[in-house]
Amino acid sequence: MDSFWLVTMAILAGAVRGGTPFLFVSLGECLTEKSGKINLGQEGSLLAGAMTAYAVSYHSGSPWYGVLAAMGVGMLLGLLFAWLSQLPRTNDIAVGIALMLFGSGIAFFFGKPYIQPSAPLLPGIPLGAWSDSTQIQAALRICPLFFLGLLTAYFLAWFLRSTRWGLQIRAAGDQPSAARALGISLKAVRTWAAMAGSGLAAVGGSYLSLYYPGAWTEAISGGQGLMAVALVIFARWDPKMCLVASLLFGGAQSVGPALQAAGIQTGYYLWNASPYVLTLIVMVITCSTKKSLAGAPGALATGE
């Protein structure tokens, strides 16, 4: 019984700890897709963000500068995506794959000198200080970026629903021709959405290198940037659902390590695949060839 509680708690703590990067990337992807473009280059933004955040934190001594710098780099990559994907005869998916390659190349290239040294990391908020158990304390030590992500999710939901800009983004994603007729510049709207989205993904990357696992390595991302794309489908393009989905995925990711910590070794490597299998299962259940999904932006991946 004891080990059951240990595993459960480890998974719950892991859901928050491992879910935060998913949250940022999926919110960014949600915003980008609402404007009618799929950005698979989020993986590149995530890695470039992780590297930049770590490097800037190392040189400046403040992890928060690192987070800001990551956001800047992410927005630059987003700008590149927006420009290339809106040229005639190009395709979002191909541009995304190219940016994934380019972003990770840049991150690995410039990140080489930062693999060894240790940079100042983001502080955790000790919400579990009331408890005597070190395990509960560790589980309730939560990064401020998680709360920032929480706020962003609700803010984004409000922004898309109730503001003029939100309406413009949704119009660009649902009915580009109508948006154009209203005098909305598709180019401007999509460029801003892609930049903001890519910037958010890079903040998710900074969480990886500055909080958990809290070091810069080339294997820091296990494809979280790509899984976020599937996660947005699961969340039906609703920022608040992105929160739920991210926690679920974070939890799935921590099943393997939690079982191993509890002394259960069987299938450790297979458990590592659980977030990917979960994503696949979710997509198989939610997708359909007959109708487009509720909440899906109408112009998504139509090339318009």
Add this chain to the structure above:
Amino acid sequence: MAELSATPSVQPGSAGLAPLPASPRLRRAWGPAFEAILIPLGAILLALVLFGLFCKAQGQDPFKVYASIYKASFGSWFAFQNTLMRTAPLMLTALCTALPARLGMIVIGNEGALVMGGIGAVIAGLAVPAWPHHLALGFMALSGIVWGGLWISLSAGLRQYRGVNETISSLLLNYISIAILNHLVNGPMKDPTSLNKPSSFPIAEEIMLGRITFGDFTMRVHWGLAFGLVACVILWFLMQRTTFGFQARFIGANPKAARLGGLPVNRTTLITCFLAGGCAGVAGMVEVAAVHGRANESLAAGFGYAGILVAFVARFHPLAIVPVSLLLGGILASSGILQRAHKLPDSTSLVFQGLVFLVILFSDSLYGRFKIFKP
């Protein structure tokens, strides 16, 4: 054909009209072909310039870097063989993206199909250690094709029957296949003597894929290169010269019309994706049977992802894949010298690949924009 060419043609010039100036006639005949060759070449040149600027920013002399790349990839027979050894898996994995692209799909599960093909080949090889050389190799290749093929067919099936985006599903399958590989080489298939790098049991020495030999001329390059060349030619023939290929291209051009016209859309898609995955599976088999001799994490060395780039640069044309693979193989082969002679990290080639990819996509938007290519 002979009759056709014997009848006087109605081309201007031969039919008694005043002959057109040479240049428009040349343009009409060669404009599109020149465009299709010069734009990618220009793009690669631009990528080289950008890469040079990148090296310059790192305090390296770009021309020395180019010279090093050339020397380490095409400069000598020894270097060229290094390049060729990397060309073989690239051709095969590139086909994994290029074939489904004809159907309008973007499949990026090359790495996963390669890994599954490698696993399949090892299992087959371990099962028949005493078979005659060629029979055992054929069995391993078949197993690689089936495993890799089914892996990509899974993506295709999910798309056709459940509407799941094939790009995302094939990418997720990459991670799943690597987890399966890790599970197998750390668990059921683990060779207890492989401590530092968990690996499967090795396949028998006698059934390894050998080097290319003609008479007493032996190369260091293994027969995988021939597999790749043959696959490119066969699949070019299949896609450009057969009814099946026409169906596939028709589906890619207009899926709705193809369905209304009664073409077997699902079947064609599944078969094409099976062949595509099979090619990447053969790449895995070649890596196992000719290079590593066993399955371990070296299988996922990035040939799959580089294959995506090759397919895009070659504009999904099976024959164009051959020279593009050769070029990229050369760049991969030179990554060692960049580390040793120029102190550039091994990820430099990744930066270069990313640059080439971005510039090639940019160049796609240039087709039809230059007046000189217009007829």
